[in-house]
Amino acid sequence: MDGRLAEQGRFLVLYLVTTLLSLTVHEFAHALVADRLGDDTPRRQGRLTLSPLAHYDPIGTFLIPMISVVAGGVPFLAWARPVETNPGNYTRKISMRNGHRLVAAAGPLSNLLLATVSMGLVVWLLRSPMAFAAHAGTASALAVFLHSMVTLNVGLCVLNFIPIPPLDGSRLLPRSLDSFQEAIAPFSFLILMGILSVRPLRDVLFLPVGLIHSGLATLFGVPEGLL
Numbered sequence: 001m002d003g004r005l006a007e008q009g010r011f012l013v014l015y016l017v018t019t020l021l022s023l024t025v026h027e028f029a030h031a032l033v034a035d036r037l038g039d040d041t042p043r044r045q046g047r048l049t050l051s052p053l054a055h056y057d058p059i060g061t062f063l064i065p066m067i068s069v070v071a072g073g074v075p076f077l078a079w080a081r082p083v084e085t086n087p088g089n090y091t092r093k094i095s096m097r098n099g100h101r102l103v104a105a106a107g108p109l110s111n112l113l114l115a116t117v118s119m120g121l122v123v124w125l126l127r128s129p130m131a132f133a134a135h136a137g138t139a140s141a142l143a144v145f146l147h148s149m150v151t152l153n154v155g156l157c158v159l160n161f162i163p164i165p166p167l168d169g170s171r172l173l174p175r176s177l178d179s180f181q182e183a184i185a186p187f188s189f190l191i192l193m194g195i196l197s198v199r200p201l202r203d204v205l206f207l208p209v210g211l212i213h214s215g216l217a218t219l220f221g222v223p224e225g226l227l
Contacts, residue, residue, distance in 0.1 A: 008069075008070075011069065012066060012069050012070075014144070014145065014148055015065060015069055015148070015152075016061075016062060016065060016066070017145075018145065018148045018149050018152050019061060019065050019078045019152065020052050020056060020061055021052065021149070022111060022114060022149065022152055022153050022156055023055060023056070023060075023061055023078060023079065023080035023156075024050060024051070024052045024054075024055045024056070024080065025050070025110050025111065025114050026080065026107040026108070026110055026111055026156065026160075027047065027055040027080050027081070027082070027083050027107065028047075028048070028049065028050050028055070028110070029106040029107050029109070029110035030042070030082075030083040030085070030103055030104075030106055030107045031043070031047040031048045031049075031083045032048065032106070033102055033103045033106040034083065034085040034090075034103045035048055037089075037090040037091050037094075037099050037102065037103070038089050038090050038091045039085050039086050039087070039089035039090055040089065041084055041085055041086045041089065042083050042084070042085065045084060047083050047084075055080045055081055056080055056081070057079060057080050057081045060078055060079035060080060061078060061079070061080055064077060064078055064079075065077070065078045076152055076155030076156050076159055077159070077196065078156075082166070085100075085103055087099055087100050097175065100171055101171055101172050103171075104168040104169075104171035104172060105168065105172065107160055107168050108156065108157040108158075108160040108161050108168055108169075109157070111153040111154070111156040111157040111160070112153065112154070112157045112212070114149065114153045115149065115150045115153035115154045115157065115212075115216060116216060116219075118146045118147075118149035118150045118153065119146075119150045119216045119217070119219075119220055119222075120220055121146050122143050122146035122147050122150065123220045123221075123222055125142060125143050125146065126143055150213065150216065151213065154209050154212045154213050154216070155209050157212070158205065158208050158209050158212070159205070162192070162195070162205075164184070164188050164191055164192055165181050165184070165185045165188050166185075166188065167188075167192075
């Protein structure tokens, strides 16, 4: 029993660290794109930084992930403090709506980028005899951490592209669906929990997660069974 608790504790710490780092990158990407489009709101609010202290949410970044791990729930259900933006400040080279879409897409795309970089690093590490020969224990722990970053960030990317408010995917929908989004917004959390709780719907969510993960493995030429 003590061994199981210790193992669960190590996994929980690993998950919380990867979640904190991944959500930090996600929110920073929102802030960076908004800033590049001419909106200084994130900069003025101290959100244009990779410091986790500027982005974490006590409930969404720590409490919900802890409950999810203990209860065996969906491993990438987590969030940070949303970055506030003012589309009215965006450059007039593009419409405010398209600017808003670019800012929204930046978050999940940054998670996909982070997953790709992490996959490349873990493959390099596992194929580096010198790394394991010199520091086998450290290299193995780092490989586990990087693989966790791959899995979590692919999941965050897919989850945030779901077109349900307030997820980023909802901001990519056409204007004709604005009234529909406003109608379902009060029930969005219940809808999301329903998707994650009903197995056939959850399987639909996990399908692109598996496909992207396999695609990254193929991209880096990962032999079957290496990860």
